[in-house]
Amino acid sequence: MLEAVPTIIETLFLGKSIGRRLAFAPHLPRALVKHVSLAQFRATLEWVNQRSAFYRERFRAAGIEPKRIRRPEDLGDFFTTSADLRERPTEDFVCAKPEAGFETTGTTARNKRVYFSNEEVRDIGYEGAVGLWNLGLRPEDRVVDAFDYAFWNAGITLLHSLERVGCFHVIASKLPPEEFYERVREYRFNVLIVDTAWLVTLTEIAARRGTWPVKFILSGSENMAEATRQWVESVWRAKVYQAYGQTESLGATGVECPRQRGYHLNEVNFYFEILHPNAEGYGELVFTTLTRKVMPFIRYRSNDITRLLPDCDCPLRSMRRIDKIVGRADEIISCGMGMISPWIFETWFGGVPGLADDWQVAVTQPGPRDVLELRLETTEGAEPRAVQAALERELEQRFPYYYKNYRMGMYDLRFVFLPRGTLRPAGPRRKLRRVLDERIPAAAVAARD
Ligand SMILES: [Zn+2]
Helix, strand or coil: CHHHHHHHHHHHHHCCCHHHHHHHHHHCCHHHHHHHHHHHHHHHHHHHHHHCHHHHHHHHHCCCCHHHCCCHHHHCCCCECHHHHHHCCHHHCCCCCCCEEEEECCCCCCCEEEEECHHHHHHHHHHHHHHHHHCCCCCCCEEEECCCCCCCCHHHHHHHHHHHHCCEEEECCCCCHHHHHHHHHHHCCCEEEEEHHHHHHHHHHHHHHCCCCCCEEEEECCCCCHHHHHHHHHHHCCEEEEEECCHHHCCCCEEECCCCCCEEECCCCEEEEEECCCCCCCEEEEEEECCCCCCCCCCEEEEEEECEECCCCCCCCCCCEECCCCEECCCCEEECCEEECHHHHHHHHHCCCCEEEEEEEEEECCCCCEEEEEEEEECCCCCHHHHHHHHHHHHHHHCHHHHHHHHCCCEEEEEEEEECCCCCCCCCCCCCCCEEECCCCHHHHHHHC
16 A cells, blocks of 8 residues: 555546646655655565566575565665676576566676566656756756667656656757767757767757757766766856666766755666765765566665765755765776776777787866877887777777767877886785776765775
């Protein structure tokens, strides 16, 4: 009965109106949200124990009896990780017939696959509509979306959100920014929904050639530096908001508060925890799905370092807020190139003559655009210009997706050639960190250690 409370509230009081739902949201008692969440959590635990080969096996190995567990914290050090998703067949997680599938790209040789039912995708889109309404989206607005649709969920979820709000929209998908600019100009779209790094290039074009009246811009998929946001806002004379999510959460972990300070968590569909917070409250965000039947996750480690913020005063205040993501729990970094990890560079550099074994890649941000500084040790007599040309060719052939982003100006490459033996630190811990995020503030580094 309790599990059905949101549905009853929706049916009796809210109907399909997003506006009414948002007007009701501040009056939603936190205790009720928590109570319903925990009931849904227990039902999910039973569900995966009955139907998922992965969870059944892991629970047994860890001596976990689902019936005795009241809340996620009771599971101690039991988690689901992205390595589990990559290493186990997707079918081991699937508990009901899938109808939609998405992938996360680029982090390792094998992409993670996550499956959903159509209803689950629609529901998440509905929650997304509430967040968009909170940012000011209304039925009379005209929206264009420039998301990349290949294997990615963001565009489909957005489509359901826009359907609920009922505004005019066009799917442009991720075109080269110049072409996008030319083609959308005459439509006078007043809401742009785009990819963060791509927006920087579009804004450079708009700064040269002119803008049109825009109500707000929503950018997904990455963290944007505040200085970049301010610059983009000044060019378009419009607010820039960000969404936060991963494919594992169907891109719907949270949407930014209109105050531009943190993301309101989607506590209707997820139970969130901050793992091992440091003195400032920073730790890894972990989530459990509450409403998914096809491929639920129990305590999924997001890898993102953040902290909870104090309550705010906007209509979504009954949903807690997290701060900006300050870093990754391991070396997977989201930047203008995409999601990058050491594996990519090992593969990219591996076949290039003239390179020695040691290398390091740092993501830096000297201006609005991410710059990947490739610190490469070369063999004796190697000619830097020839090595660089070979590297560019190799990138194009092996990683067309990253090469496309490079050609689109979503990030720059800086080649630094070094004599052999310069990168690896001296001393007993001769471990070389392969991929560094040099954009990260000190707080994140403290949280990791
Ligand atoms: Zn807020």
